[in-house]
Amino acid sequence: MFNEAMAADSTVISSVLVTKCKDIFHGLTTLVDVGGGIGVMGRAIAEAFPHINCSILDLPHVMAACEGSENLEFVAGEMFQAIPSADAVLLKWVLHDWSNEDCSKIFNRCREGIASKEKLREER
């Protein structure tokens, strides 16, 4: 029920994001939605911007029944351990659940994810 409630919120917010805030996606080829739940936001971004490969990171039980698409991938994992590499990280309604110390750990994992993407790009 919680996951569906969050998805309902994301349905509203994502429609505004992909129509009114298009510019923030300019230049991105990959994006990871950390704590992205069942992927409503990520799916909306992937559909609106087919050139962006979106990953959704969340806990395994949350995404057990979720299916990806050509440019949408579900990654079961733990944001305190590692975040998939990407050009950009989206954190929607995640940080408010955690202490400053925990948020700092999440940000560090995000920074590592973005840095590893940059390293991959340099190596090409």
Ligand SMILES: C[S@@+](CC[C@H](N)C(=O)[O-])C[C@H]1O[C@@H](n2cnc3c(N)ncnc32)[C@H](O)[C@@H]1O
């Ligand atoms: C308040 S919900 C927000 C969901 C989504 N971002 C949205 O706005 O609809 C927080 C999400 O963080 C996920 N989460 C909590 N702890 C996590 C962890 N350690 N690693 C990955 N995801 C986690 C939860 O499963 C949940 O989907």
